[in-house]
Amino acid sequence: MKTNNMPKPTIENQRIGMAWLLLMAWRDSRKNRSRLLLFISSIVLGIAALVAVYSFKDNLQRDIDAQAKELTGADLIVESRRAVTSKTQQLLAQMGDDRSEERSFASMIYFIKSQGSRLVQIKALQGKYPYYGAIESSPTTAASTFQNGRNALVDQTLMLQFNAKTGDSIKVGNLNFAIAGVLNKAPGQTGISASVAPTVYIPLTYLEKTGLTQIGSRITYRYYYLYKNADSLAQTIKKLEPKQEKEGLDIETVASRKEQTGRSFRDMSRFLALAGFIALLLGCIGVGSAIHVYIQEKLSAIATLRCLGLKARHAFFIYLIQISFIGLIGAVLGAVLGTLIQFLLPLVLKDFLPITINMQISWLAIGQGIILGLIISVLFALPSLLAVRKISPLNAIRASFEHTATKRDPLKWLVYLLMVVFVFGFTYLQMRGWVQTIAFTISIGIAFLLLMAFSKLLMFLVRKFLPMQLSYLWRQGFANLYRPNNQTLMLTVSIGLSTAFICTLFFVQGILIKRVTLSSGANQPNMVLFDIQNTQKEALNTLTKSYKLPLMNQVPVITMRIEEINGKKIDADSTNARAFRGEIRATYQDTLTTAEKITDGVWTGKVESAMAPIYISLDQDYARRIKVKLNDQILFNVQGMLIATKVGSLREVNWGRMQTNFRVVFPTGVLESAPQFHVLMTRVPSKTVSAEFQGAVVRAFPNVSVIDLDLVLQLLDEILDKIGFVIRFMAGFSMATGWIVLLSAVLTSKNQRIKESILLRTLGASRKQVLVINAIEYFFLGVFAAGAGLILALGSSWLLAKFSFEAAFAPPLLPIFALFATVVGLVVITGVLSTRNVLNQPPLKILRSEG
Secondary structure (H helix, E strand, C coil), X not given: CCCCCCCCCCCCCCCCCHHHHHHHHHHHHCCXXXXXXXXXXXXXXXXXXXXXXXXXXXXXXXXXXXXXXXXXXXXXXXXXXXXXXXXXXXXXXXXXXXXEEEEEEEEEEEECCCCEEXXXXXXXXXXXXXXXXXXXXXXXXXXXXXXXXXXXXXXXXXXXXXXXXXXCEEEECCEEEEEEEEEEECCCCCHHHHHHCCEEEEEHHHHHXXXXXXXXXXXXXXXXXXXXCHHHHXXXXXXXXXXXXXXXXXXXXXXXXXXXXXXXXXXXXXXXXHHHHHHHHHHHHHHHHHHHHHHHHCHHHHHHXXXXXXXXXXXXXXXXXXXXXXXXXXXXXXXXXXXXHCCCHHHHCHHHCCCCCCCCCCHHHHHXXXXXXXXXXXXXXXXXXXXXXXXXXXXXXXXXXXCCCCCCCHHHHHHHHHHHHHHHHHHHHHHCXXXXXXXXXXXXXXXXXXXXXXXXXXXXXXXXXXXXXXXXHHHHHHHCCCXXXXXXXXXXXXXXXXXXHHHHHHXXXXXXXXXXXXXXXXXXXXXXXXXXXXXXXXXXXXXXXXXXXXXXXXXXXXXXXXXXXXXXXXXXXXXXXXXXXXXXXXXXXXXXXXXXXXXXXXXCCECCCCCCCCEEEEEHHHXXXXXXXXXXXXXXXXXXXXXXXXXXXXXXXXXXXCCCCCCEEECECCCCCCCCEEXXXXXXXXXXXXXXXXXHHHHHCCCCXXXXXXXXXXXXXXXXXXXXXXXXXXXXXXXXXXXXXXXXXXXXXXXXXXXXXXXXXXXXXXXXXXXXXXXXXXXXXXXXXXXXXXXXXXXXXXXXXXXXXXXXXXXXXXXHHHXXXXXXXXHHHHHXXXXXXXXXXXXXXXXXXXX
8 A cells, every 4th residue: 555655734834925924814813803903992092182183283284374464464563662763663654565553552441331440452553454364343344444433342252241332432541432343353363362361442543642651651562564565575674674683673574473373383282292192102001911911812822823833933923914904993093083083173272273274184194193003003012922933832732831931032122112212202203302302201201110110019019918817809809910911010000190191280280270379368469550650649549548458569660671781782792682672660679578589699778878889689580581690780771861780689589479579679769760650459358349449440540550360360260271171182082091991901801801700600609709809809900000190190290389380289189089089980890890791691601602
């Protein structure tokens, strides 16, 4: 009998191509596709957040480019903080094909009908500005006709606040103006700016008659120009450049406004992208851990293939193909979701946007998101996939054969290095600064390491100090925290990091609010009156006392400019031009206030004689900005009078205190006879008294402006709430991703839990007992993860409060407890519900279905 000696075909002696690897990857995934998709779902929200931000950024930049002229309203804007010289005025009057003029300043207006008053931004306009776009008003004709008489356009927020209607009258200084219409929107105006400083337009013709252009009035002069020829515009800008530094002129064109607006929103987009990136990093943890468990469950299948002659690298490629395709699907899903979410961002950010955004699909953003998702899926799955190369065929015979310690794999360390480089590189692309990038990367790294250390500590403490006298259910629940294939490390890191992120944002918002919150003590002022002339001081004091209000912190204010520093004028010291630009509001006093502390030099409260040197005191930060130190000489121009001084001391000023603070303080005996105005601070006991007192001040002293600090605080609170909402919107992606990672982790270890539950049920454990064991495990996982996240948040918030905001940090106990309980409850409910189907069926049925 002739025997056939031909070898039987095996995988080893067959040529393996990509087609076979793809087929094997497809066949092997048939039973696990839903699980694999769940693994990758961890990154879907992170990709969605980034695609939404990138799409929003692309659309925003496109609309800024398209609407730049409407933002500016003119081809050229020349701005000055003080009245220009007559020579410059002649030059400005000859420029452009058409020109308009505007003077803006803060002042009180009084609604005659409702007897209400409010500090607003007055804009006195003359000409056809804006030349591009329009001042939007109701009725629409009011914007073009209000200059024809003594009329005003009043911001819609003011109209609603004081229940005013078109045709009503307001008092601005000494004159009454009829409300010609409601101001809905002006060029470059945002919802935030309208709520902080509501605008009122009046004709420039009547400004002088209002009596508001007195000593101390801080007026901004703007000149708007229309140019039909671009070459003429370029020549004009060249002419103005020599006067720009010397006379403190600011020149703005359509191009410069476009660049400035784009830069501002690029910073915001970078922050939002980083918030999305944190969500993506959390998802990466989920991917890495889930793939690790998945590969552990595939050990026997891989070992069997190795017994049939499959090479290690081919086994590696089979699972790499699986992960790549599933990662691609997850990235595409994230890109689709992000494209839908981008249409929500303009609604979230509407109060911060000066333009109308027309959202479109950004294919560039979608492409970036898909590529990023694919890279992350593969990169963070590689440490587990690389282990496939080390699986021996003997694992098919004896599962524990290879459980001994193995040599460190250099490829794994290379992958870990690539992960760090990836995080660093992506962060740098958002921040564009090495210091911020390094700080962010190190912070994320420290947070990861601390959370990993917390989880290891938890497992050690439970294993070492678990009381044996506890009931079996408690001991089994605790033992699950350190059993093989436990989820302690992954859930502590993912849930802890998302909790830390959310809590830190919440704490920082609270720090910012508290930093400016007015003290409820009776000694703290909550109202400021300024622009008080010398002739009005006594009469206003009498009026204040008639309302039984205290006179607090009454100080003189003198307007001046720096003429020379150590004998050098602006022409000779071009490196320090900012020191000579703009006006300075200074005062004189003989003693330091409670908000001031001398840090260098000696305080001088009074000039000894008329011939003695004048030693002034500067805020230390201001001195650093203008490059001045002790004993330097500064020549001030006090409204035409030159006064030589020396820097005698530097002060640390607490600008957060609600009182008048100054960068420059003179000693007494120098400025008493200089033109000046006064500031008065008082405290009103209620809103009713505040409204009555403000009305009386505006009627009697139209030029005096009143700041209600309670209203300022309320507006600031609203702004921080709006900013906080934007931050929480993006942080929500991190929280949702943390929950998906939790769900993925629970379902990933489903097979492990089924085996444990079957064993317990077979040994006689009831459904309730198994449920209690799982609840105990997830309860302590939630407690430890949320607790670790809160510790990180409290630590980082304290560091920010101390070193960045220089404020005290008092953790809000009730919100902390509420957030802690929410996270723990979510972890327990998710963990218990996910294993419920295992408990609702007999062990034999589960074994058959899993077999």
